[in-house]
Amino acid sequence: MATETVEALIEGGKASAAPPLGPALGPLGLNIGQVISDINKKTESFKGMQVPIKLIVDKATKTYEIIVGTPPASALIKKEAGIEKGSGKPQTDHVADLAIEQVIKISKMKEEDLHGRTPKARVKEVIGTCNSMGVMVEGKHARDSMRDVEAGRYDEEINAGKTELSAEELKKLQEERAVMQAELTKKKAEIEAKAKTIIDAGKANGKADNAIRTELLTAGLPEDYVDKVMPKTKAASPDKGGAKPAPAKGKK
Numbered sequence: 001m002a003t004e005t006v007e008a009l010i011e012g013g014k015a016s017a018a019p020p021l022g023p024a025l026g027p028l029g030l031n032i033g034q035v036i037s038d039i040n041k042k043t044e045s046f047k048g049m050q051v052p053i054k055l056i057v058d059k060a061t062k063t064y065e066i067i068v069g070t071p072p073a074s075a076l077i078k079k080e081a082g083i084e085k086g087s088g089k090p091q092t093d094h095v096a097d098l099a100i101e102q103v104i105k106i107s108k109m110k111e112e113d114l115h116g117r118t119p120k121a122r123v124k125e126v127i128g129t130c131n132s133m134g135v136m137v138e139g140k141h142a143r144d145s146m147r148d149v150e151a152g153r154y155d156e157e158i159n160a161g162k163t164e165l166s167a168e169e170l171k172k173l174q175e176e177r178a179v180m181q182a183e184l185t186k187k188k189a190e191i192e193a194k195a196k197t198i199i200d201a202g203k204a205n206g207k208a209d210n211a212i213r214t215e216l217l218t219a220g221l222p223e224d225y226v227d228k229v230m231p232k233t234k235a236a237s238p239d240k241g242g243a244k245p246a247p248a249k250g251k252k
Helices: 021-028 032-042 073-081 100-109 119-133 142-150 155-160 168-204 210-218 223-227
Strands: 005-013 050-058 063-068 097-098 134-138
Touching: 005 021, 021 032, 032 050, 032 063, 032 100, 063 210, 073 097, 073 100, 073 119, 073 142, 097 100, 100 119, 119 134, 119 142, 134 142, 168 210, 168 223, 210 223
Parallel strands: 097 134
Antiparallel strands: 005 050, 050 063
16 A cells, blocks of 8 residues: 655644645645645644644545644643743743643643653653743642652542543632733833833943943843843953054163
C-alpha cells in the first residue's frame, strides 16, 4: 500500500484550504473540502490553540486517516487558566491559578509526550511548566505545590485521575485570576508613574541619561523595564573628539 503523509500545524477547528494544507492536499486528488471538514471536527476541542495534525493518505484508494497530536503543555495551561500569555516575571508576578484537577487533566492529555513514567511524575512535569509561566497551582507558588505533590498530598486525586471541577470551583478560579490581573495592572501603572517622575525630574535638572538610569534602578524599578525606558549608553571614547594627549617630557 503506497501512502503519503501530510503534516501541518493548524488552529484547532479552523483548518482551511489555504497554506499549508491546501497546496499539500491538492496533488493527492482528495476532496479537499471534505478533508478540511474532517480535520476541523477532530480538532474542535482545541479551539484557540495550535495543534499538530498528520494526514496519512492511501494514494490508490484515496482514503485517509487523520492523527491529531496535542498542543504544547504551555498552550494547554493557558487554555485551562483562561490567559493569553504567561508572566514576564514568573517567579514574582503570577497571572493565574490552576486546581490540581486541571493539572492532572493536562498531564493526561500530554501523557504520550511527557517523560514521566508515572501519573505523579507527569503531573510534576506540568507543574514545572506552570512554574515557568507564572501560573500558581492550588493557590500556591508552583514550586511549593511541587513539594506538596512529592509529599503525597494529592495522591488520591492523581491516582483517581480526577479532572473535573464543580461550577463553584471554576468560578472561584476565575475570580482569583481577575484579582491577579488587576494587581499586575496596578503594579505596572505604579512602575510607569514612578519612572516618569524620576525621568522628568532628571531631565529638568540636566542629568545625563546614565545618571537617570542609576536613579531608576536605585528606586527599585525592574531592570528589564529600565532597559526599555532608559537604555544604558556607552561612554564616549577618549580618542574621539577629545583633547590630544600631551607629549612626553624630555622629547622635542
